[in-house]
Amino acid sequence: MNEQFTLITGRTPEQGQGLHEGKDSEAYRRATALVEMNPEDMAHLGIEEGQVVRVRTVTGQVEVPVCAGTLPPGLLFIPMGPAANVLIGTETESTGMPPFKGLAAEVEPT
């Protein structure tokens, strides 16, 4: 079952503080390898907290655990970092800025 979402990426406290532990640290990996979802969307897709899902964009796909977040329905959030990078394309529309926010994405349970 596939469902259309909008993906945004950004900072989190854990990601910011995980930086200091070193980017090969477990703390940083844990902080950046996750996707936040609206709880109703999770229920709709039958996804449990902590369950690993596949998130796919036109650029790539990653498998990350889900956690319920305070997001409106239809929105996904992944902290900036290696997992998010796989999903983001390099089209900058002549600005230099890749599309870090507002990507079309699909989620499916693995």
Add this chain to the structure above:
Amino acid sequence: MSPRMSAIRVIENVVCSFCGCLCDDIVVEVDDGRITRVRKVCANGRGLFTHYDPAPRRPTVDGREVAWEEAVAEAAQILDRADSPLIYGLSSTATEAQRKAVALADKLGAMIDTTSSVCHGPTSLAMQAVGEPTCTLGEVRNRADLLLFWGCNPAVSHIRHFARYSVTPKGTLTPKGRRDRTVVVVDVRPTASTRAADLFLQVQPGADFEVLATLRALLQGAEIEAETVGGVPTAQLQDLVERMRTCRFGVAFMGMGLTQSRGRDLNVSELFTLVAELNQYARFCVIPMRGHGNVAGADQVLTWQSGYPFAVSFARGYPRYGPGEFSTVDVLARGEADAALILASDPVAHFPSAAARQLEHIPTIVLDPMPTLTAQVARVVFPTACYGVDAAGTAYRMDGVPIRLRPVLPPARPTDVDVLERIIEAVTVGN
């Protein structure tokens, strides 16, 4: 009392160089050459003082530890051989190193770009299109009675911003601090920052431009028939316009919710234009929330040496400006750089993978105090001193106020300024 005990030094008014707030009231205790206690620092900045290991480390070439001279020679050779070298980063180091980096780019005929291109590059483009009415953070503290945070989350990214500069501090015209201010947050979702707000406007992702254009229209007296715009009730927008129009001194803070969303620089232009127009009614300013500790300084240095704030090429011997052309994600994605020098930043951790991967395919040189993901793929790595911890220098706060960084630890490592100077001397291109 042992001699070691007597060696504890308490250093006050230390500057934390982690983010664009550059809080300069940190208290650091140093005992026997190690930082033992840090006070007043936030959770983001603390690690800069407590997790950084200042012990000298040797540079590496292909993962092999070598002497500094050998690493410099290798770096110079890489740059000399390159037809189209790229210098990138600059945001987590002092202006003294940034000045050298631009000098090196000039000498090499290289492209040079900063992390601005993936944070507030669109903000620069907006400023170039429509201008920017701004002020320093002290004006916010002393005067602002209306604060608008748009697409930013300071409670997470700039943790002490609310307390030191914007929401709660008491100032000359704001003696009651928080109670003298109205705080409005605009975002696509509730965040830690929206909890501090009097008003939260939740916009649909990608609808910022629409909402900003509507605010401009309402300010000019237009009647809007639609009940909601971009997910926000029109009545709520009308209410916001009234508050903005009738405040004493309003300040908008904006972040990557605008620069990284659909519209990018156009979103920012629309906000800057709204702020300019509000000055017909009230005083209103805007301050971009700059992320890295000295990314604002990188804009400044590149501008005073080349004329342009980011995405510059010296390939023709003189500076040319090309967002989309000389900006690093574009350059890497198109495979246009044949060598890279990365200064104080970590593109492998923060670039789209297709761009980041390119750094594995070309010879890459890294200068950084921290073990970064980019360093893991680099040919040459220089573990340099950390600005504001064991190296002195200058950093520019998000509002353009330059602050002196005084090291709290005795220098044990070479600085990036030292290394860049030696590379500039060693490269033969441009002699």
Add this chain to the structure above:
Amino acid sequence: MLGILNGQVYDPLNGVDGEKRDIWIRDGRIVAPEEVECKGAEIVDATGLVVMPGGVDIHSHVVGAKVNAGRKFRPEDHRDHARARTSFSRSGSGYTVPTTHLTGYLYTEMGYTTVMEAATAPLVARHTHEELEDTPMLDMGAFITMGNNHFIMNCIRDGQPGKARDYVAWLLGATKGYAIKIVNPGGVENWKWGRNVGELDDEVIGFGVTPRQIITTLAWVNDELGLPHVPHIHGINLGQSGNARTTVETIEALEGRRAHFCHLQFLSYGGEPGKLPRSGAAGVARAVNEHPNVTVDVGQVVFGEATTMTSDGPLQYRLHQLTGHKWLNDDVEGETGGGVVPVLYKRQNLFNAMQWITGLELFLLVDDPWRVFLTTDHPNAGPFVHYPHVIQLLMDRDYRAEALEGIPPRARKGALLAELDREYSLYEIAIITRAGTARALGLKNKGHLGAGADADVTIYTPLDDREEMFARPRYVLKDGEIVVHDGQLVRERPGRTLYVAPPYDPGIEADLRAHFEACYTISFDNYPVAAEYLPRGEMIPCG
């Protein structure tokens, strides 16, 4: 030892008016004839050439926060004005707002060796000094804006001028500045309330003081401290019709105290407020002539592109509304403000044409060349690279008459300029571009070629085309080294930063700590600019 032989020397501070002289240089200084050792000396044959001290610019915006903001937001200014690097010099770009290295090269290639940055906000003085380190060739100092400073206004309100004096001394030392700058006193503070001042006795909101009190207090402080320069004043109502009246009132308000009035052209308009102005140069020049305590620079408009930048925040907002051009504003906590707006001065625009006339009339109506100086208030009235053009307008009345023909008849109708046939001599040009400015700045080693002076020398080929003559010096020497040959840079070398450090009562620091705690967002201890930012500083003595 280097000798410049047989030149026609114009050295007004030593009374030399085109006589044939030899100039000898050792270790970067001019030496007296009795110390000359010709043997083995490098010789520059100046036979048939004009020799002057290096140019000294008393007012130009070339480094610091506001200038760099102007650079950043005007990529369109730089694109067609780039210079490639050479084996000894850096690349750069920019026409009205050139990059730091290019600024050093362009001034030097025009024969200028000393330039004063006209406005630095104290809080961002460190930025100015960082850019000065990256501005080669020139000796430079920075004026520090104080006309809207909260601490000073509090001292005035509380009747404590002595405390204001100590504060000013501390502030100049803390910013490594050179002089007191006053910009629209009180008006910039009122702009933070969306207002301005219009009269010398208007009130500054929240302080209960007036522009008059700010100016007279700082003029008194300047004399008390014995600063080498005088208060450098940009008065109220800049750019507005009818401001000649308040400018004359400001000159009179000084009651004989010394001051410099900058870019006076912008402050010498007749007519009614809100209507198209006419030149008010005659009345203002008369006031200048009658007040020997006053020096001025003109801020001559040059038709073409310019970038206006000033601490006068309300002015820049007005200009933005008037032109619709993009607008930068920067309010600086407790100290000052500022703005940047690009403009295009058009010959066919009545207002711009009148500004052009007003500037030239001031040059020609102020009798004493020692008190009127050449500037374009770069880049406000035009880029400094056009100084040679202005020199030609001043030296050649036929050329000037021809230029006047080119502007709209409505603008020149009744203009005094048509009747002014004064022509500046080379001696007078030497005064308004170096000797007079150096003297007004209190720079004893600049602007002349007497023994002990800094060996900054410009050598021109005499030409009837004065613009060409002054645009391409045959040689420029800085500290005794040849740095320009035939109008081209041949060597890069660093310049020095000129600053003052007047003594003050350290007792003031306790008050300042409290003030910083209450009002600033940076700690008192982190505020001062330390000596490390001036690797080549030269302290100019006070008193």
